[in-house]
Amino acid sequence: MKSNSLASNSLVSPRRIGDDTCGPLALGCWRLTNPDTSYTLRLLETALEEGMTLIDTADVYGLDFGGSGFGGNEEILGLAFAEAPSLREKFLVATKGGIAPPVPYDSSRKYLTQACEESLRRLQVDVIDLYQIHRPDFYAHPCDLAETLEGLREAGKIRHIGISNFTPNQHDALSTCLSEPLATTQPEFSAAVLTPMRDGTLDRCMAQGVTPLAWSPLAGGRLATGEGVRPELIEVLDRLADREGTDRIAVALAFVLAHPSEPVAILGTTKPERLRTATAALQVSLDRNDCYDIIEASEGVPLP
Numbered sequence: 001m002k003s004n005s006l007a008s009n010s011l012v013s014p015r016r017i018g019d020d021t022c023g024p025l026a027l028g029c030w031r032l033t034n035p036d037t038s039y040t041l042r043l044l045e046t047a048l049e050e051g052m053t054l055i056d057t058a059d060v061y062g063l064d065f066g067g068s069g070f071g072g073n074e075e076i077l078g079l080a081f082a083e084a085p086s087l088r089e090k091f092l093v094a095t096k097g098g099i100a101p102p103v104p105y106d107s108s109r110k111y112l113t114q115a116c117e118e119s120l121r122r123l124q125v126d127v128i129d130l131y132q133i134h135r136p137d138f139y140a141h142p143c144d145l146a147e148t149l150e151g152l153r154e155a156g157k158i159r160h161i162g163i164s165n166f167t168p169n170q171h172d173a174l175s176t177c178l179s180e181p182l183a184t185t186q187p188e189f190s191a192a193v194l195t196p197m198r199d200g201t202l203d204r205c206m207a208q209g210v211t212p213l214a215w216s217p218l219a220g221g222r223l224a225t226g227e228g229v230r231p232e233l234i235e236v237l238d239r240l241a242d243r244e245g246t247d248r249i250a251v252a253l254a255f256v257l258a259h260p261s262e263p264v265a266i267l268g269t270t271k272p273e274r275l276r277t278a279t280a281a282l283q284v285s286l287d288r289n290d291c292y293d294i295i296e297a298s299e300g301v302p303l304p
């Protein structure tokens, strides 16, 4: 191994979700507002063929991108599962609750218990494989939240517990009250947004065996279009893509996957063909120099 090589296999190795595993790339459903079930089925079948066995959605998805409103995107998935029940069994289905418009965040027991029931109904599943708190509710005591989540698990409504957009301290506060480590945490993480690498989020993951699920791994498409991203970052990604004989998307995703916390990158595309081409990321070989080049270009300053 070259001295600047990264740990082998971290790009392709299966990711742990509690005592389950999933592929390093996952299908995100925030933008999946197309109500045509045959389209959803095509997207799900493509994801499966490409080894993407985790689906991430949220009860609040449906309010953006021309969706039908709160719960709309869960309903779209539910219709697909109802039409192809065997497909549901092949995925880990992850959803989120705790954003309760017009209330920004509600992680009270009363609200979450009802929200979880409604997600189960819309998704047309018997159990949610991974239930995540979408954003922290500053007015929920972490031990009350832990009791609520463990109650849902004991009742057989959810299998694994995750969080999203929690600070490392909020993560610790909840973890301390839980009887076992969280399965996942979901921060925004991409070559353009390095916060979890620096604020302790990914360190917590490695210390506690928690799998990070990276949302917006292409910065919501900005790494594809180049809009609102430092030109020097695009140049470095393009240079590495040329060397690897691939495209910038693959290099940007490989950067996320190469972190030793072994993140899952949640892809947000709604196009089956883009799900297929994204798997080129698993063939990209980045070393330490490449990753630090990306970090310096992303931050716009040399590392000290």
Ligand SMILES: NC(=O)c1ccc[n+]([C@@H]2O[C@H](COP(=O)([O-])OP(=O)(O)OC[C@H]3O[C@@H](n4cnc5c(N)ncnc54)[C@H](OP(=O)(O)O)[C@@H]3O)[C@@H](O)[C@H]2O)c1
Binding pocket: 027, 028, 029, 030, 031, 056, 057, 134, 164, 165, 186, 214, 215, 216, 217, 218, 219, 220, 221, 222, 224, 225, 249, 266, 267, 268, 269, 270, 271, 274
């Ligand atoms: N926990 C949270 O608070 C939170 C917040 C945001 C997102 N998420 C999760 O993360 C998932 C991904 O987020 P995201 O949608 O922002 O992810 P992303 O993969 O960073 O961005 C996807 C966007 O990039 C566009 N895009 C343009 N060119 C592309 C190309 N060549 N390949 C792939 N995509 C291209 C896609 O358009 P096309 O559809 O036209 O391909 C889509 O609009 C969501 O679905 C959701 O599950 C979670």
